[in-house]
Amino acid sequence: YNGNSVTMRTWEDDGTGKTYEIDQPFRSYGSLSDSLADYAALMTSSTYAGTWKSNTSSYADATQALTGTYATDSLYASKLNSIVAYYGLTAYDQAPVTQTTGSTGSLVWNRYRGSYTDAETLSIDEAWASYKNYK
Template sequence: MAGLPKANSSLSNAFGDYSTDQPFVFNKNQTTDQFIKKIGEVSREIGQKNGIYSSVMIAQAILESGSGNSSLASEPNYNLFGIKGTFKDQGVTFNTLEQDKEGQSYQISSEFRKYPSYKESLEDYANLIKKGIKGNTDFYKDAWKDQTESYQDATKHLQGRYATDKQYAEKLNAIIKAYDLTQFDQAKESKEVKKITAGPKIKATKTTFDFNERLQAKLLASIANKQRVPQVMTTKHFINLFRADSLIALASTAMPAKKIVTETLPTAASMYVTLSSGLLAILPPLH
């Protein structure tokens, strides 16, 4: 891999032992965890903006740069993807391993782009995937989100195009699975602080009573035991007074009561008051 130094013991354990005849196994390690924390959210934003898989982008950065530990990826070069050439006239020369069609490795010396930070390296990678190579702008088109069903389609397309490694797609898929990198393929959930809106205004509890309320109270008290409207009050006035509070007022064929009820009614009971003209008013319970 471009600029990747000879693996030390920790890096060997991270990538595992493999050959073309064995499935690639990637073991989680602290170095890669820390690297993902550095580039994860930036990769998410760039992936969303360009319609490419951030999971694949991060996996390629891990694989191509040894989780940011290669000489090419380290400060002051920050080249995470082994992209050759120059970036704003800045470049650095490294030896790199390539593979021929038969899978045999060989070493060449090449100039690689040099970036001011990881962010520019990630953005340049996205630009390459979206705009392709000279003479073929659709070279990486089949790796875009809208051209694929899943990230596996993208990694399959990159093998043989982005890298000559015969196990390139398998390695990327193993890394994506080990670190659940597909989480970065989704837009980050917004955590906007909801504005606290003022609730309905609560009016102060009414502590005064108007004339009608006082009159109602007196009338209810006076007719609790004597269910007759006082002679000084007309039936119309009585109905208007209790219109809002009465449960119902019904026409009744019953004649005015001839027998006066003398028993005390409980305050929780509704009162049936006989009115003139054959009307019956049902008043709410006393509280």
């Protein structure tokens, strides 16, 4: 990365659970879209191939692949797995419903996802969009 950065104090783990703090440069961007584009490029690099759905059999495999690469925290995988379990995030692992012909039944067009979803999902997406615009 050759762009701007900001130096922040960060908590690190030596891989054995022993922690320490250092000053570390973090990438800095001029816009949210630049940040998201760089993050997508980073996560699709071969460094993170172990996190790709095509290379894992479960989210636990992916979170384990992040430990020691994306995060130095030796408990990173277990912390992420706890969050996934607590909030039931595996519900989002299913491919989105896409309906191109026929009756939509109880589905509505969700412009945020580019597909038909239930009304509750659309409502959540609208709330997130409103929140992002508010900030």
